[in-house]
Amino acid sequence: MAPSPFFPDRPALVRRLRAAGCVYAEDEAELLIEAADSAAALADLIDRRVAGLPLEHLLGWAEFCGLRVAVDPGVFVPRGRTALLVAAAAAVAGPAPAVLDLCCGSGAAALVLHGRLAPRWLAAADVDPAAVACARRNLAPLGVPVFQGDLFAPVPPPWRGRLDLVVANAPYVPSGAVALMPAEARLHEAPVALDGGPDGLAVLRRVAAGAVEWLAPGGHLAVEVSAGQTEALCAAFGGLGLEPTVVHDEDLDATAVTARRPT
Template sequence: MSKPTSTSTRASAVQADVVGRLRAAGCVFAEDEAELLVAAARDPAELSALVERRVAGLPLEHVLGWVDFCGLRVAVDPGVFVPRRRTELLVRRAAALARPGATVLDLACGSGAIGLAVAALVEDVALYAVDIEPAAVECARRNLAPLGGRVYAGDLYRPLPPDLRGRVDVLVANVPYVPSEAVALLPPEARLHEPLVALDGGRDGLDVLRRVAAGAGDWLAPGGHLLLETSLEQAGIAVAVLDRAGLAPTVVTDDDLPATVVIGRR
């Protein structure tokens, strides 16, 4: 007579099956992803559905509905840009420049992850955010509502309330900086499942960055800072753009992430 299969044995078998399916689909971190998917599922049917979506190529974060960013669980809906780990440098530098009670503006905010992470590090910030994508705006509103953050739908500065002019202490903008011709080279998870407007930065990748820099002086408080993520190769051009916009530029990098941030001070 055979012994009944233990709960732990069944769980191990389920985990192994999920790992096998993910590996077959080309998921590099199959073991880690399997653990997250198993933990997220309430029953076998839901687990099967989650795994099927991941095997079909959806980003893991869209399948789970959240991303771990700067130690925070940030909601990320399908069709919304997934914040990358390299953007943690932008968050750290912004938080270092923001004093308690500062006014922080997150342009092209996506899920609102950057503003949320800055607010977790700095007390009592007044948080504003903007995105042009309706799905991103809805997602950001959900993420930032507990902090009293105000999220606006529209193109960069256009939807902001006029009384915010000249009052922003820290302006963060993780705008698209992939050159148009390089978008086709992005991983399918990004290219097929994230909005093009969040990826395509124009001919040299810096079209949106130029627009942000050109308008920043009207919104920054005296001594306020604009922080922009770029590639290391684009940093020299970005510095020149900020200089022409009347912002004193500096560049910071983190080789471990790797990440590059250009900072302009009004």
């Protein structure tokens, strides 16, 4: 690490961050120092991080699939494990697909898929106004529209039955388990982005029911879920006539399910 005129005692900063529970204290110290333009600004960042604010909200961005994605306070922070969802979605998408990113949060998935798929049409949607504002900031330079509303409700009707790919990082934490989540998430991210209902699958069932109507024949739905929920989710998908496939990545500790609408 290069010397900092704002905080010369980096080991002390690392120790303070580690004592506050920051697992990657050395990396966080470097990022906080880089983000500050004065000693006062750095002290404020450190104090707020030690108090439990998410690092990404303090920096104003999160790294996701090699990109820096703007993340505003209160907006769901994209997780590293969601890289599996994006990869699984890209793997089932055909050439020049029409793509919708539901429950888009910051728009991170749409941002990555724009570069990987060269879609003929790409849009995102979220029910949370703060998330929509953040996603628009990330996606506007690419000309990707972001709609505000409940799941498919705000999507332009002409796309009903014509989408090739629907990606949804919908909430899947059971309501009773939200209180057990890390404080960074449960205190600083919108509850609507975390709470998946009694068994965690309430929103995903609604996503699947809508996807049956909005996907083109042969189109795919791709969602993230926990490993223990795949059996119930696949049964729900099958009951709707979708053909599910489970994808798991041990290194990322991530699970995704893709589901094809039959032709």
